[in-house]
Amino acid sequence: MKDERASTRVALLGLGAMGLPMATWLAQHFEVDVYDPDPSRIELAAKAGVHPADTAAAACRHADVAVISVRTADQMQHVLFGAGEVQGIAQALRPGAAVVMTSTVGADAVRHAAEELRPFSIGLVDAPVSGGSVRAASGDLLVMVGASREHLEVTRPVLDLLGSTVYVVGSEPGDGQTMKTVNQLLCGVHTAAAAEALALAHSLGLDLERCLQILQSGAAASFMLADRGPRMIAQLRSEPVELRSRTDVMAKDMGIVQGLCQTSGVLSPVAEAAYGKFRAAVRAGMAEQDDSSITIMQAPITTPTGGPSPDDATPT
Incomplete structure (x- = not known):
């Protein structure tokens, strides 16, 4: 009524x-x-x-x-x-x-x-x-x-x-947009981090629902993990996922974040890395998919026999 x-x-x-x-x-x-x-x-x-x-x-x-x-x-x-x-x-x-x-x-x-x-x-x-x-x-x-x-x-x-x-x-x-840009920096980073964490859990053979429950019970909890987590788990299992937040929208938002950081002279390597993940997903044809799709882009890192250990590896 x-x-x-x-x-x-x-x-x-x-x-x-x-x-x-x-x-x-x-x-x-x-x-x-x-x-x-x-x-x-x-x-x-x-x-x-x-x-x-x-x-x-x-x-x-x-x-x-x-x-x-x-x-x-x-x-x-x-x-x-x-x-x-x-x-x-x-x-x-x-x-x-x-x-x-x-x-x-x-x-x-x-x-x-x-x-x-x-x-x-x-x-x-x-x-x-x-x-x-x-x-x-x-x-x-x-x-x-x-x-x-x-x-x-x-x-x-x-x-x-x-x-x-x-x-x-x-x-x-413009004042609301400025505050929202700060908000989106964290949202984008938290989403990218959640994708990496659940991809790691999946590669280790952990029970993903149980893993999500445990993560949300401690200091690692976040809204983005709770919201995207179930859809990320579905992505890892190649199950259908409801579209709630498009990948290209998050990529666009993180682009605004990077632009404001550069204008303000603020170093933002973590946000830049998250932005790169969303841009890569868009280039891979996932623009109109739910942004939880970045989870399936996390390829396991392997060390060739006789190669450097992870501690000795130089980031690229």
Whole structure:
């Protein structure tokens, strides 16, 4: 049942791994209009009680808040401002409405988009989320917000439903992206480390479910290990894996991490190594697979007879 007190009408653009569960959750509380270029995703959303639209602009005609959930900065620009004969949502939203950007696209891209929206009298709330698709489906995300007080007030009912934890980290668009980039450094490194640990356990013949249980009971525990671990185990056994977080998305995020580290003059060899793993997976044709697929790229290291011992080996 929708909250009778909630008069805000929401449009959600992008029904991927995060957008679809966010839309279905919000539809329990608001009237929600959605659009995605993939008809199958719109069909899934419609079954959950949202209102499908033929275009992104059409989804926004009555919206107070437009939530964007896309993979890249280019996709964000296309949704906002269109291209050629395709109208963007900036032309469809009423003055005074606000856009909530939930994806990780980098601080510069969001700042630029906010400036481009000013002539339309539309605010941009920089609100990247973290927590995965399961938590998105129950409004249990972490939301990192960069926004003015004015635009935060317009979008607060939506933000408070998307996230169980909402941190306002700054007053300008881009501030949320900066915090999310730090978050993604750890997420990418933790995922890569979890893949290596479980690949090692598999090569040693350990019971993988038992191994995961033990690791999560001690100091080695992490959210990424708990979330990706079961899917990594399935990958190692060549079993089917549900797509929850695409490999190319993590590769893109880690590229943003590396760019910010270089700009800031911060050495990040661990993050760079993790970035390399995700890029290698993309090159190997795993871009659209779940990012747990990097587990199967961990080849066992063997020492030829008469060769150097592991302690004497020189890293390359």
